[in-house]
Amino acid sequence: MLELITQLSGLDTSAEAAVRIIAAFDTLIEARVPAGALTRATAALAQCTAGIHRPDHSVIRFTSEGRQLEGVHATSSLTASWFDGHSVWLERSGPPHPLDGLVLERCAMAARILLTPPNRLAPTDLADPALIELLISKSPSPEDRARAISLLGLDPSRPLRMVAVSTVDQQNPGEAAKTLVGCGLPAAKLVRVATIGTVAAVVLQPRSNISAIPSNLRGNLHVSPLGWKAGMGAVSGIVAGVGSAVLPHQAPQSWMQGRLALKFSVARTESAVIDHDDLGALALLADIPSQRLLANADVAALAEFATTEHGRQDLAALAALCKTGSLRQAAVLLHMHHSTIATRIARTEQKVGWDLGSSGGVLRASIALQALHFVHSPMEEPDHSLGSH
Template identity: 45%
Template structure:
């Protein structure tokens, strides 16, 4: 971790600071159960502002950044994260939030939830050079196997590679470590930034089960909690198949292919290569050829209109659920609003969405349109 921080500091001061936040909480969790006093005092010192924790029984713990306990209830809360079923964590910063307050709060919440039952392995920032060596097809099997061991992975167990993409304002590696930590995977998960993406190597202790369900659950939790500021980065996951660690490049290619199918809807942010099945063959079609398809051209033109993105979101939800009311529930809209948006899509594309063949054409065109934008 120290070596990684030195490398990050020379490249990106913000990335290094974010990794230090994560390292702080992973050090706490690695030492066993984290009691509320230790967690709150250390958070206040890390954030350099008062911090608080409300327990499930309604009692509160508050500390100043110098480690002095604070009595009573907070007068001003600058940011907070709810705990389930009850409780919350918060910061009491005067003035504008610091750049990493959202990340501090999210990791404080992680520690508050999992402190009494800390799992053995934990997602962590890994040396990018080692990760890239494992994912490379150019390296020898001996070098890849050695890198696997240095990352704390077991050469005899299958692994899955997860590709993570976030918006341009966030570091993909930091977001990936945070979300994977929240997912509670009982797995060794080294994470590193590889180009514009993050690569996470998930190696469950029992077989090669996909982490897709856990990732979808944690994204749903984040949406319900309404995390502050930058903690709600737009994020998408592609999950590769289970392979021997010496063939991780295959899973990495599958993960990146699955990522191209991911959308912005709550049920489309995580795409599993194995779940996609034969649809993955679409990813082998050149993007230029996809863009030439009339259905793809119609969606691209629709997306450029003012109301186009909302129409495409309604189309995606309707194709996925097959029900106007279920699509409306997913989008938190009245069903008449969704119907009006779908009517606009039908007028722009010529599809008849009340017919199975029309929905099938629309779903294929949606996938092809996404692939055409992520060459």
């Protein structure tokens, strides 16, 4: 262990260095080291004094040379805390080193695992952003990705699906993702959650029936075919996109698909969770520049509707008709009288010149609506360069 820590002191901030730092702390966790040994190893790894504070325990501090200190240093350059006043820190007189954040993050994670009572730990709290980024990035070497797969506890021979989770109401995406998957997924073998930018990345590797993940997630939000049932989904702003099932070494592909599907999601509706496998040809919209979509006459006409309250109501009626295929079902979906829906559809037909009583007119409207939603989606554009440097 000491030999590994010595080797790490000369590493740069590459993905290899991140993986080795993670491996060092995983070794400490596997050895079930006490708080003192964890603090001493952290100080040696960071090459500066490190400390751990636990309520009802003495503060533990070690220098990088392994000498134990008394008391709490007045100025800590980096600190990480978790529940009930637990914290770890690094004491560095100058500016933080490039790897300090990762070292402290891994120290805090190890401390949570080793020093927290088992009944206070939640599996989704143990995900590591650095490992998740290595898993879904296109840039790491096959060896680095294989190492990340192993450290995340994934079975390299069993398919997984990546899920991109975000919110429309300023919720923390990581917490939203834990809420979404924490309701219980049948046959779930492993769940890992990490926040990357403004989107949470969720790794799901169930023991069986991997195709049921989207419907299970919708069930967790209490979605019904014609709207929301009473429950979390009625007030939730959580949205998610689910990538295709792939083997772990192909996780970047599933992640990109999940990010793309996320752009088609609509909060507080049955479309809050979108399965990329269900998009079909609609996924081709991602290859069309937004400005080109907006220049299309059909999309531009619907975009003009959205500028007024009456126009937005007409758009809602049009979307309901396209979804259900009938005026009466559209009225049920929107909780309105069918005559009101009929009036709004007639007004829309007059404005845009489409025959919404024909299958061709409804198809045309459906494509324009999807394009308009895609263009104005608040979700981030898929990150095609994650992890490339």
